[in-house]
Amino acid sequence: MRYFLxxxxxxxxxxxWGCSGSDKPKLVMVTNATFRPYxxxxxxxxxxxxxxxxxxxxxxxxxELEIQDMSFDSLIAxxxxxxxxxxxxxxxxxxxxxxxxxxxxxxxxxxQLIVVRRDAPYQMVADLKKAVIGVQHGTxxxxxxxxxxxxxxxxxxxxxxxxxxxxxxxxxxxxDSEPARVFVQQKAADLRLLTVPLTSEEYAFAIGKHNxxxxxxxxxxxxxxxxEGRLDSIIRHYRELCEVEAxxxxxxxxxxxxAHLRDSLYVNFVKDRRYLYLWNxxxxxxxxxxxxxxxxxxxxxxxxxxxxTADQTGRWKAADWCCRVYLTVxxxxxxxxxxLIIYFVIFGAVDVNKICVAIVAFGINSGAYVAEIIxxxxxxxxxxxxxxxxxxxxxxxxxxxxxxxxxxxKNVLPALGNEGIVLLKETSVSGYIALQDLTKGGDIIRxxxxxxxxxxxxxxxxxxAVVMLLTRLLGILEKRLKRNE
Amino acid sequence: MSEVLFEIRDLVKEFKxxxxxxRVSTTIxxxxxxxxxxxxxxxKSTLLRCLNLLEIPTGGTISFRGxxxxxxxxxxxxxxxxxxxxxxxxxxxxxxxxxxxxLAPVRTxxxxxxxxxxxxxxxxxxxxxxxxxxxYPAQLSGGQKQRVAIVRALAMNPEVLLFDExxxxxxxxxxxxVLGLMKDLVRDGMTxxxxxxxxxxxxxxxxxxxxxxxxxxxxxxTPDEVIRHSxxxxxxxxFSRVL
Numbered sequence: 222m223r224y225f226l227x228x229x230x231x232x233x234x235x236x237x238w239g240c241s242g243s244d245k246p247k248l249v250m251v252t253n254a255t256f257r258p259y260x261x262x263x264x265x266x267x268x269x270x271x272x273x274x275x276x277x278x279x280x281x282x283x284x285e286l287e288i289q290d291m292s293f294d295s296l297i298a299x300x301x302x303x304x305x306x307x308x309x310x311x312x313x314x315x316x317x318x319x320x321x322x323x324x325x326x327x328x329x330x331x332x333q334l335i336v337v338r339r340d341a342p343y344q345m346v347a348d349l350k351k352a353v354i355g356v357q358h359g360t361x362x363x364x365x366x367x368x369x370x371x372x373x374x375x376x377x378x379x380x381x382x383x384x385x386x387x388x389x390x391x392x393x394x395x396x397d398s399e400p401a402r403v404f405v406q407q408k409a410a411d412l413r414l415l416t417v418p419l420t421s422e423e424y425a426f427a428i429g430k431h432n433x434x435x436x437x438x439x440x441x442x443x444x445x446x447x448x449e450g451r452l453d454s455i456i457r458h459y460r461e462l463c464e465v466e467a468x469x470x471x472x473x474x475x476x477x478x479x480a481h482l483r484d485s486l487y488v489n490f491v492k493d494r495r496y497l498y499l500w501n502x503x504x505x506x507x508x509x510x511x512x513x514x515x516x517x518x519x520x521x522x523x524x525x526x527x528x529x530t531a532d533q534t535g536r537w538k539a540a541d542w543c544c545r546v547y548l549t550v551x552x553x554x555x556x557x558x559x560x561l562i563i564y565f566v567i568f569g570a571v572d573v574n575k576i577c578v579a580i581v582a583f584g585i586n587s588g589a590y591v592a593e594i595i596x597x598x599x600x601x602x603x604x605x606x607x608x609x610x611x612x613x614x615x616x617x618x619x620x621x622x623x624x625x626x627x628x629x630x631k632n633v634l635p636a637l638g639n640e641g642i643v644l645l646k647e648t649s650v651s652g653y654i655a656l657q658d659l660t661k662g663g664d665i666i667r668x669x670x671x672x673x674x675x676x677x678x679x680x681x682x683x684x685x686a687v688v689m690l691l692t693r694l695l696g697i698l699e700k701r702l703k704r705n706e
Numbered sequence: 707m708s709e710v711l712f713e714i715r716d717l718v719k720e721f722k723x724x725x726x727x728x729r730v731s732t733t734i735x736x737x738x739x740x741x742x743x744x745x746x747x748x749x750k751s752t753l754l755r756c757l758n759l760l761e762i763p764t765g766g767t768i769s770f771r772g773x774x775x776x777x778x779x780x781x782x783x784x785x786x787x788x789x790x791x792x793x794x795x796x797x798x799x800x801x802x803x804x805x806x807x808x809l810a811p812v813r814t815x816x817x818x819x820x821x822x823x824x825x826x827x828x829x830x831x832x833x834x835x836x837x838x839x840x841x842y843p844a845q846l847s848g849g850q851k852q853r854v855a856i857v858r859a860l861a862m863n864p865e866v867l868l869f870d871e872x873x874x875x876x877x878x879x880x881x882x883x884v885l886g887l888m889k890d891l892v893r894d895g896m897t898x899x900x901x902x903x904x905x906x907x908x909x910x911x912x913x914x915x916x917x918x919x920x921x922x923x924x925x926x927x928t929p930d931e932v933i934r935h936s937x938x939x940x941x942x943x944x945f946s947r948v949l
Contacts, residue, residue: 603794603796605792605794605796606796606798608760608790608792608796609790609792609796609797609798609855610798610810611760611781611782611785612758612760612785612788612789612790612792612859612868613785613786613789613809613810613814613858613859613862614782614783614785614786614787614810614814614862615782615809615810615813615814616782619813623798623809623813624798624800624801624809627800628798628799628800631800
């Protein structure tokens with residue numbers, strides 16, 4: 222079942238890849254860009270050891286490279302389904318994975334290292350029997366710890382594991398050696414590595430089983446890069462780059478609170494123009510919310526009118542039944558599940574902008590709640606209004622349009638505003654489809670600075686400010702409408 | 707004799723097994739002012755609401771100007787010829803007084819916006835509320851609201867006006883202004899069917915009085931015959947109590 226779902230996910234995900242206008246054949250590489258120095262987001266693009274190596278190979282083979290970011294646990298499924306050509310994300314070669322995909326020759330030998338807090342008593346692997354261990358979900362560290370030590374705490378990406386370790390949520394973090402070294406260097410005052418690695422492993426690229434030809438060609442290029450020494454120089458380049466960046470991001474441990482805060486603010490928001498993640502994310506969030514609210518009101522309006530007409534006149538039975546099914550399904554399932562289904566299943570085979578997907582998903586979700594709000598508003602209007610309209614010779618729909626709905630909408634405006642506010646916050650799950658909304662923007666900053674506090678606070682404050690502004694605007698609008706009474 | 711507007715034959719209305727109208731038959735002619743009176747629950751309002759098919763009859767037929775309307779599907783054309791005034795006014799609170807009056811004539815295509823506006827001004831002038839044309843219903847007193855509701859119905863130039871207890875929801879000091887306007891309409895020759903508890907008013911202006919009891923017409927005649935000199939003791943007792 223699990224594999225089926227993975228397969229589905231990968232299959233559908235891959236349908237969303239964009240197309241570009243070049244004549245060269247395209248090589249689609251998937252990765253999970255939270256794994257320094259192998260892959261990480263730098264500015265607006267994905268960089269690191271893996272992208273650099275695959276780019277060299279793609280160039281040599283005459284492909285145009287396209288890189289897609291996705292969750293680590295979907296990578297295998299993506300190449301397995303054949304929609305992505307190569308997965309390059311510091312993937313460890315394991316027997317289980319070999320059953321699913323073809324692996325190239327390994328390009329690096331990595332170790333799983335154990336990171337602990339500096340003051341913790343742990344010295345070797347055996348000490349960890351009773352410790353709470355944090356891992357990145359779906360990684361070899363996860364597999365190894367689960368199999369050989371105990372059930373770990375699984376986080377979405379490596380920086381979160383470190384955040385959890387720093388916050389005392391876990392006692393030890395098991396990570397790949399490269400990022401683990403970077404983290405420890407950044408937080409040298411708080412963290413240290415256990416000297417003995419937990420296990421060592423080979424990294425290789427994964428290619429779909431249907432594509433042995435590509436495997437042969439990639440291996441040939443990989444061998445060439447090794448012989449030319451190019452492979453080593455790429456790896457060295459990115460290791461050094463990340464070490465330098467890590468040094469710059471170190472926030473000194475023994476200075477005053479204010480100085481510390483100032484440094485944190487600088488590192489989290491100013492350095493490398495990181496505030497742009499928040500700003501761009503904010504724009505995405507506002508855009509998704511705005512159009513989803515419009516769509517939700519349109520859908521809710523239609524559904525509410527169909528439902529009340531069926532209730533009051535006995536017409537439109539079939540449409541009413543459809544509306545009931547819609548309401549039951551949408552209100553009976555979580556928004557994030559609906560979002561994933563719409564992204565992976567409904568729009569799986571088509572190339573659609575993620576923002577559009579989010580607007581459609583949240584609009585459809587909100588429509589169900591808006592429908593019931595508006596229906597309540599229609600029901601709350603005195604029966605005499607419909608009778609008066611009809612006694613004057615207006616039709617049912619004329620009376621509905623010109624008399625009932627304007628009153629109903631005015632009555633439900635506060636409830637609709639509230640629904641908009643709920644929706645604004647609901648869109649924070651957009652990160653599930655790798656849409657960089659405000660929440661995800663904060664996540665990206667955290668993945669670069671390993672500071673859980675400030676980015677989260679900033680994100681929370683922005684949401685709060687928008688909600689307060691909306692509440693204020695709604696109040697003014699309500700007051701305006703009340704003047705007519 | 708003048709033209710027959712309503713021809714009602716064996717009208718039956720049941721609400722969930724309770725019989726509200728029990729084989730009612732009567733005729734309403736142009737120019738008549740028919741008052742329907744009787745004890746609470748006798749079926750007066752139900753009969754009135756059946757006339758413009760706000761209640762759909764369970765049995766029997768209603769013809770309007772020779773055509774059976776009780777089986778018609780598209781009722782709005784028929785209803786455009788039959789005005790109605792409600793106990794609770796039912797003005798549209800989201801529209802100004804002026805828009806309340808012009809909405810139906812414009813939307814049903816009976817008048818152009820300019821014609822409807824001129825007619826509304828004229829009607830408001832007549833009831834002395836032209837100064838309130840841009841006010842909203844909530845800014846008016848009960849009596850003012852009911853007078854606006856009456857001219858709203860008049861604006862459609864209906865063949866007949868139905869009144870469903872038009873003064874029952876009013877404070878006593880406002881009843882007079884509404885009855886005064888109704889009296890004016892009688893003088894103009896408007897055909898009216900009125901359900902009311904204002905027996906004195908009925909005795910004064912009615913051309914015919916229908917007394918209803920237990921869903922049936924118990925008496926039907928001139929005000930003298932029904933209100934003052936009914937041979938039936940039950941009817942005499944009812945009027946002695948309310949007059």
